[in-house]
Amino acid sequence: MTEMKALLRFPGNRKIALANCPIPTPDRQAILVRTRYSLISPGTEFTQAKQATASLLQKVWQRPDLVALTLKSLRSDGARATSARVSNRLGQPLPMGYCAVGIVEATGETAGDFVAGQRVAIAGMGQANHAEWNTVSRNLACPVPDGVTDRQAAFTTLYALALHAVRQGGTAIGDRVAIVGAGLVGQLVAEIARISGAIVTVIEPDDFRREAATGNGAHAGFATTAEVSANSFDAVYLCAAAKGDHDLINDAAKLCRDRATIICVGDVAIRAERPALFEKELTLKQVRSYGPGRYDPNYEELGQDYPIGYVRWSIKRNMEAALALMADGRLDPSPLITSEIAFAAIADYFAKGSAPEELATLVRYSTASDIGSDDLGKSEQMASRPEADVRIGLIGAGNYLGGSLLPILRKCTNSQVIACCSSDGISAMAVARKVGRANAVSSAQDILDDNGINTVLITTRHDSHADLAASALDAGKHVWLEKPIAIDHAGLEQLRTCMSGGSAFMIGHNRRYADMSNMLRTALPDGPKHFRYRVRFSALPDKHWLNHSHQGGRAIGEVSHFIDLILSLCGADLVELTCTWINRLRGDSIWRMRFADCSVGEVSYQLTKRREPKEVLEVDAPGFDAKLKDWRKLEINGKTVQRLWFGQDKGQANALDAFITSIRSGTRHPLMPGLAAEIDLMTSILDAANQKPGYCAPA
Numbered sequence: 001m002t003e004m005k006a007l008l009r010f011p012g013n014r015k016i017a018l019a020n021c022p023i024p025t026p027d028r029q030a031i032l033v034r035t036r037y038s039l040i041s042p043g044t045e046f047t048q049a050k051q052a053t054a055s056l057l058q059k060v061w062q063r064p065d066l067v068a069l070t071l072k073s074l075r076s077d078g079a080r081a082t083s084a085r086v087s088n089r090l091g092q093p094l095p096m097g098y099c100a101v102g103i104v105e106a107t108g109e110t111a112g113d114f115v116a117g118q119r120v121a122i123a124g125m126g127q128a129n130h131a132e133w134n135t136v137s138r139n140l141a142c143p144v145p146d147g148v149t150d151r152q153a154a155f156t157t158l159y160a161l162a163l164h165a166v167r168q169g170g171t172a173i174g175d176r177v178a179i180v181g182a183g184l185v186g187q188l189v190a191e192i193a194r195i196s197g198a199i200v201t202v203i204e205p206d207d208f209r210r211e212a213a214t215g216n217g218a219h220a221g222f223a224t225t226a227e228v229s230a231n232s233f234d235a236v237y238l239c240a241a242a243k244g245d246h247d248l249i250n251d252a253a254k255l256c257r258d259r260a261t262i263i264c265v266g267d268v269a270i271r272a273e274r275p276a277l278f279e280k281e282l283t284l285k286q287v288r289s290y291g292p293g294r295y296d297p298n299y300e301e302l303g304q305d306y307p308i309g310y311v312r313w314s315i316k317r318n319m320e321a322a323l324a325l326m327a328d329g330r331l332d333p334s335p336l337i338t339s340e341i342a343f344a345a346i347a348d349y350f351a352k353g354s355a356p357e358e359l360a361t362l363v364r365y366s367t368a369s370d371i372g373s374d375d376l377g378k379s380e381q382m383a384s385r386p387e388a389d390v391r392i393g394l395i396g397a398g399n400y401l402g403g404s405l406l407p408i409l410r411k412c413t414n415s416q417v418i419a420c421c422s423s424d425g426i427s428a429m430a431v432a433r434k435v436g437r438a439n440a441v442s443s444a445q446d447i448l449d450d451n452g453i454n455t456v457l458i459t460t461r462h463d464s465h466a467d468l469a470a471s472a473l474d475a476g477k478h479v480w481l482e483k484p485i486a487i488d489h490a491g492l493e494q495l496r497t498c499m500s501g502g503s504a505f506m507i508g509h510n511r512r513y514a515d516m517s518n519m520l521r522t523a524l525p526d527g528p529k530h531f532r533y534r535v536r537f538s539a540l541p542d543k544h545w546l547n548h549s550h551q552g553g554r555a556i557g558e559v560s561h562f563i564d565l566i567l568s569l570c571g572a573d574l575v576e577l578t579c580t581w582i583n584r585l586r587g588d589s590i591w592r593m594r595f596a597d598c599s600v601g602e603v604s605y606q607l608t609k610r611r612e613p614k615e616v617l618e619v620d621a622p623g624f625d626a627k628l629k630d631w632r633k634l635e636i637n638g639k640t641v642q643r644l645w646f647g648q649d650k651g652q653a654n655a656l657d658a659f660i661t662s663i664r665s666g667t668r669h670p671l672m673p674g675l676a677a678e679i680d681l682m683t684s685i686l687d688a689a690n691q692k693p694g695y696c697a698p699a
Contacts, residue, residue, distance in 0.1 A: 006131035008093040024135040028108040029303030038100035039154040040361040046354040097130035099157035111138040116423045117464020119144040121156035138303045142319045145327040146490040155333040159322035162188035164291040169235040169263045173197030178233045181240025182209040206356045225251040239265045291318045336360045386666030390415035393447035396460035397427035448475040462551045466491025470498040478504040485682045487552030505675040506659045512568035514651030516634045530620040531566045531601035536608035554587035562603045572597035579688040
């Protein structure tokens with residue numbers, strides 16, 4: 001797919017319309033984002049809409065500065081050249097929008113702090129547009145915390161603006177502030193002033209907006225400034241437009257105490273009588289959008305940040321603060337959402353014009369993953385539809401795929417690799433060359449949209465697993481997903497509510513399929529058993545991606561492998577899982593399990609600095625003992641029953657064969673737990689990791 005739809009203004013044709021245009025390509029410092037939700041900011045955007053649809057005479061009236069430039073051009077360059085310039089300018093389509101949230105699909109060379117599959121809030125006119133895809137500078141995008149929904153994250157840009165306004169006002173605990181104008185921006189400024197500890201009064205002539213503000217925590221509401229006590233406010237925030245005959249600065253000056261501050265947040269005409277400002281020695285401040293960095297091309301376009309020691313609250317840091325405040329519940333824009341529309345209806349929405357009762361309108365795109373409660377539980381997988389031909393798309397082209405899975409896939413005669421995907425495209429090209437007649441693509445969506453591909457193998461970084469798997473299932477693909485299934489509860493919920501549609505689903509817990517595991521499983525006696533799994537890992541370089549905080553941590557990424565093996569060997573229901581952290585940052589931990597048949601298990605997962613076996617599993621039971629050492633040697637009751645002199649066998653080949661055979665037959669392999677069981681296991685792991693007892697319900 002090379003085209004998308006975007007909402008554009010066509011000044012020459014005096015219209016606003018959805019138009020087909022190419023999907024943008026990110027620059028070195030930018031990311032490519034597939035939009036989930038965008039937010040309509042009524043004040044700014046309906047003003048833009050009016051300008052776009054105005055007659056030429058109205059445009060002249062609205063922009064006398066451009067008229068002056070045109071007259072100057074007429075004098076210097078003549079009528080023909082000036083006419084050509086005006087026609088060219090009017091013929092340029094202009095995007096709309098500047099607040100959105102979506103999923104990173106690709107990153108530029110110097111935007112390595114973002115990864116494909118990551119949810120991000122994005123900002124900026126000309127960047128965070130009402131469009132299916134956007135390219136955004138790294139300084140105008142922020143990762144969305146797990147506790148923040150897409151609908152909330154769409155407000156990040158406007159919250160950043162409101163935060164900057166309150167910082168400009170210097171509002172602190174106990175200050176008395178007045179908010180003049182309770183449109184969407186005024187509502188957000190009032191909310192932030194309130195959580196900053198201020199006593200907030202809202203002045204708004206419209207009953208609906210005034211009541212919305214007081215219902216959202218403002219201490220008082222009045223229709224006009226004349227109703228409010230004079231000389232009583234530490235700061236007055238002007239969030240209403242003051243074009244025409246309005247005299248807002250003079251009105252605000254009357255409300256201020258001595259040496260108070262007036263903050264112009266909206267498009268306020270800077271006009272006032274000197275005595276009103278002079279006698280109280282008032283400070284007049286202007287809010288330049290979302291914060292320092294706005295209108296600086298080095299910051300917005302080239303991705304050059306300001307040192308935090310010199311500029312504490314840049315645009316991006318304001319956005320990060322807004323997301324953090326939403327994550328812990330201190331900010332919540334949900335009460336301000338008055339409507340939600342589909343992206344296909346956005347042009348009609350602007351055509352009808354604005355209304356006072358409209359505060360925040362969310363625009364929902366086809367990528368939005370929210371599903372109603374009626375769909376919960378539909379991901380439970382029984383049998384899958386049989387496929388005569390298994391046609392595979394590979395998403396992720398890292399070392400694990402190339403070193404472990406690809407050599408096996410190249411030998412498979414009952415499947416075919418059709419396409420390979422990596423964010424840079426280059427790794428995918430290298431894999432495609434090894435496979436043979438496979439296409440190399442740079443977007444996972446290309447694989448999900450390809451009807452010739454019915455199966456995907458996902459081997460990307462951990463934070464992208466849940467989103468990619470959910471998208472693949474919703475696209476009707478069979479899914480092999482490398483562990484972990486998700487790194488947080490938000491990812492698990494996304495998978496829990498997705499539709500499997502008869503697709504086979506398998507996590508790459510390959511150890512349960514290994515020949516040694518099968519031999520041990522057959523030999524284990526009935527009744528309670530004691531499992532002790534000793535796992536030792538070596539340190540990674542500090543900058544290795546697995547050490548990044550947004551990847552969930554090394555233990556969360558790997559421990560499901562070892563717990564899953566014990567689960568498959570025990571055969572009884574897991575009823576309790578707990579975790580003791582020794583060094584959480586590094587991953588050192590001890591995981592204890594209790595099963596319904598009174599069996600117990602323990603995984604000791606710790607760093608080693610010396611040469612020793614990476615994995616040693618010991619199993620005890622009355623009259624029985626077994627030891628599996630590094631997938632090279634299996635002893636049962638003191639006798640070596642299998643030894644590999646060259647290499648290891650952790651079950652990857654058997655696991656892939658089980659997966660492909662299940663797809664071809666339409667019958668789930670006996671060792672494949674299914675989607676619901678994998679979600680339950682990871683839920684228990686995350687609960688245990690956060691010091692909550694984790695329980696799995698009996699099957």
